[in-house]
Amino acid sequence: xxSETKTSSQHSKFLADLNRFDPLTRFIAGLVIFMAGxxxxxxxxxxxxxPDYSFGYLVPMFAAYVIYDRxxxxxxxxxxxxxxxxxxxxxxxxxxxxxxxxxxxxxSLMVFFMGSLIRAGQGPSNQGSLALAMxxxxxxxxxxxxxxxxxxxxxxxxxxxxxxxxxxxxxPALVWLISAPMVMYLDSTxxxxxxxxxxxxxxxxxxxxxxxxxxxxNVLLMPKGRVGVADACSGIRxxxxxxxxxxxxxxxxxDRFWKKALLFVTACVLAFxxxxxxxLFLTGWAYHYGAxxxxxxxxxxxxxxxxxxxxxxxxxxxxxxxxxxxLFTLTFAEDDEDDNGDDGTLPNAEPxxxx
Numbered sequence: 001x002x003s004e005t006k007t008s009s010q011h012s013k014f015l016a017d018l019n020r021f022d023p024l025t026r027f028i029a030g031l032v033i034f035m036a037g038x039x040x041x042x043x044x045x046x047x048x049x050x051p052d053y054s055f056g057y058l059v060p061m062f063a064a065y066v067i068y069d070r071x072x073x074x075x076x077x078x079x080x081x082x083x084x085x086x087x088x089x090x091x092x093x094x095x096x097x098x099x100x101x102x103x104x105x106x107x108s109l110m111v112f113f114m115g116s117l118i119r120a121g122q123g124p125s126n127q128g129s130l131a132l133a134m135x136x137x138x139x140x141x142x143x144x145x146x147x148x149x150x151x152x153x154x155x156x157x158x159x160x161x162x163x164x165x166x167x168x169x170x171x172p173a174l175v176w177l178i179s180a181p182m183v184m185y186l187d188s189t190x191x192x193x194x195x196x197x198x199x200x201x202x203x204x205x206x207x208x209x210x211x212x213x214x215x216x217x218n219v220l221l222m223p224k225g226r227v228g229v230a231d232a233c234s235g236i237r238x239x240x241x242x243x244x245x246x247x248x249x250x251x252x253x254x255d256r257f258w259k260k261a262l263l264f265v266t267a268c269v270l271a272f273x274x275x276x277x278x279x280l281f282l283t284g285w286a287y288h289y290g291a292x293x294x295x296x297x298x299x300x301x302x303x304x305x306x307x308x309x310x311x312x313x314x315x316x317x318x319x320x321x322x323x324x325x326x327l328f329t330l331t332f333a334e335d336d337e338d339d340n341g342d343d344g345t346l347p348n349a350e351p352x353x354x355x
Contacts, residue, residue: 021078022152028143039136039176045124046181055241056179062248063172069252070168077165080151094159101145108138126181133180140173141166171251178244202279222287242271245318259328270317278313282306
């Protein structure tokens, strides 16, 4: 079978699966897809103009892939195929979750609508884009929880199953927050904080090694010139890119929430540490060849030494995360217990009988 025929067959099967859902679920799916299109239209401006967010081009594809990867589980849940325990617990906790998710959905719709107004009136803006991304994340999670109440024939699920189903959409819902620029104040604060740490560490390492240099704020004075630790050296690009890569790898390959959280933290730490090594390399290059040497273009590659170091660090960090994945996929004794995490399949049991 050719690739085009296979793709067409998969597309037809997906549409056939959607037709088996009730009209409300199909309407919600169409509405979410439409909102995702608006989000892509808004964030495209930043992906194409700000290098720190150029990884955003991958966000729609990766979000769609996660949905595609989990689609068999999503479909079986909504259709009600297989033997799954049924029946609402009717507990106070379940009622509390219902109220919280309804309020969260309503608030998210308002935030998304406010972001749309800002986008329509001002054009691309940090505040409007962040509101759209936050609102979209809440809308997807809220709709997922509300749609998980019962299957297409009306059989109800309990709270644990509903939360398991909702968590399947966590990455596609919230990944847009990474590819949307932070509001200007927060972005500047994070960059200044990272810049200070990078400059201090680089200065003390070279001072300890006996090199002659003086630190003046975020500027290092050397015998062959002065090097300013610019915004690009703060590591914000590595941080956002590695967070995106770490969350995607966690969503696809890991099946326990604590493992996903640990990989997320590991990605942040690796991004910071690798950026330190990048800054140490560039400082050493400038110390030996002169301050302007880091901006010289490498003939064969066509990029400056500064840019090559940046992309190399980002690539190495992702490779380190891939190398660490086998450690996170180890199975421990407690993982064999009745704990479904956020990607596990629903527990098998005989259907409960209702009066």
